[in-house]
Amino acid sequence: MTKITLNEDQLAAFGNEIDAIKQSALKQRGQRDATYIKRIVWIQRALAIGSRISIYAALPFLPSLGLSVASWPLFWILIGLGSIGLGVAKILDNMEIGHNIIHGQYDWMGDPRFHSQHYDWDTNCPSDQWAHSHNYEHHTFTNVLGKDRDIGYGILRMDPSQQWHPAYLANPIYATLLMLFFDTGVALHDVEIDSLRSGKKTFRETWPKLKQSLRKTARIFSKDFILFPALAGPLFPIVMAANAVANLIRNIWTFTIIFCGHFPAEVHTFPEHVCENETQGHWYYRQLLGSANLEGGKLFHIMSGNLSHQIEHHLFPDVPAHRYAELSVKVRKVCEKYDIPYNTGPLWSQYASVWAKIFRLSLPQQNTATAITA
Secondary structure (H helix, E strand, O other): OOOOOOOHHHHHHHHHHHHHHHHHHHHHOOHHHHHHHHHHHHHHHHHHHHHHHHHHHHHHHOHHHOOOOOOHHHHHHHHHHHHHHHHHHHHHHHHHHHHHHHOOOOHHHOOHHHOOOOOOOOOOOOHHHHHHHHHHHHHHOOOEOOOOOOOOOOOOOOOOOOOOOHHHHHHHHHHHHHHHOHHHHHHOOOOOHHHHHHOOOOHHHHHHHHHHHHHHHHHHHHHHHHHHHHOOHHHHHHHHHHHHHHHHHHHHHHHHHHHHHHOOOOOOOEOHHHHOOOOHHHHHHHHHHOOOEEEOOHHHHHHOOOHHHHHHHHHOOOOOHHHHHHHHHHHHHHHHHOOOOOOEEEHHHHHHHHHHHHHHOOOHHHOOOOOOOO
């Protein structure tokens, strides 16, 4: 890991230049941003409706029904398109729409449909719990060991400074389960089940958030695994399976994008004391060192909720995310000026780096303190 040091004057100058980029972007917010988010919402809803229709349209072609239109090819094409399309719609809802709206990126519009206090998304985690665990904890204490619970999500060893335990030999298994059931993992994140397990919190203290999370999860599960499948009558299991595939596609993709934003090689972690008397310039500096970008085309960035620009997201979480690509050019120039590394790479290399870390940190020999002071 590259050791970085800037003196106080350099940090202040760096912070001023990053802040100027942010203020310029905030001043430019307007009709372009409103049109963009409304168009994305329209596309997402059309895709979700069309995909569910495709799933039902596949059912008459099922040969086991004995209808004259029976056709395995047409059945698999329609059920496949419907499942994949619904998965893509859920990704758009959770990442480019829900994540960014709940961040408050569109509060300035004054439209309750796009306001962080009113928006509810198609995933198990209640919006207000996510706003606390993600918007506040993660974005305030980014990659600070002991403060940012996104480091390992309470079950994984993702930094060598985390005390090794034999249970971490199953680190790759935990990561795989978290990936497959990522919506449930996120729903339990603010509940802090790990604090209940370690004795830091009592069940009485945990229950209010757990109850709220279970209610939201039950509502989402009822929609995808009872209500919509029930409309297919005796073919209930087929529609339920198609919805399960859509959720699985969403979970694997969101896990991949989020982990590639914070856990590839060369992403820094920090000890708790860096937060003491932290200046704005130092805060920007820590956000930059604690994040990593992914390279790709415009569609890839949209499908990642523009979290492919994780660095810009952490520097400017309340700026509409579709502007991150243009802001990244300016941020890179500032980084080059101050000789600060800008961690970016293609998805495959960042993803391979993440899984290499998951496997490496399952072993005890990595139990050394390497958190740095930025």
